[in-house]
Amino acid sequence: MAQHLSYEESVRGVWKGLGLLAAVTVAEVILSLLKAAEFAESIRPLIYVASLLIIALSVYKAYFIIYEFMHMGYEVKGLAMTVLLPTMLLLWALIAFFNEGDAWRKSREKVLYKDQLVLPNSTEAGLSDDEVTLPE
Template sequence: MAQHLSYEESVSGVWKGLGLLAAVTVVEVLLSLLKAAEFAENIRPLIYVASLLIIALSVYKAYFIIYEFMHMGYEVKGLAMSVLLPTFLLLWALIAFFNEGDAWRKNREKIEFRNEAKAPVAAPVGLLEDVYMLEEVPA
């Protein structure tokens, strides 16, 4: 059976949760500003690490919100999985669609490049060439 908290303990828990979310958000904003800084433009590893940290912190915030504020941490495992599995499928679909869209863009660029390319103009061949030759030969 679940343990019931008093009103004061519940309010204290909510404020702790909000403080944690605020702290994580501040760290995310600082990392974003670090990535946008002028000196960081040429330091690729710094940008990659900051991007990965931002993604990790965002996933943690989503997990915390779902676990605490949506009360998924206190539900039976089957219900929690029925909510989380479609979420993972949605993430997979987003990644797949962006990847497919990028492939379409690259193929479209190839097609446009080929359409703009000029074919070399060859000299006339066949019967027309023979007619020109006959006219040039003195009779």
């Protein structure tokens, strides 16, 4: 059976959660501004680390909101998995589709580039018309 908190404990927990979410949001904003700074453009590892930290903080924030404010942390494990598993599959599908789309785009760029190539005629290739024999 679940343990019920008093009203004061519940209010304190909500404020603590909101404070945690505010701190994570401020950290995300600072990292985003750091990435956008002019000096950071020349430092690629800084941009990659800041991007990974922003993603990690966003995932943590989503987890905390689902766990605490949607009360998923207080549910039975089976119900939590019925929400978590489709979400993970959706994220996997998004990554797979973006990866596939990027591969298609690169392939399409190759095709368009090859379509623009112009083959030289026989005189540009250094052959005279006498030397050129076409198969019949």
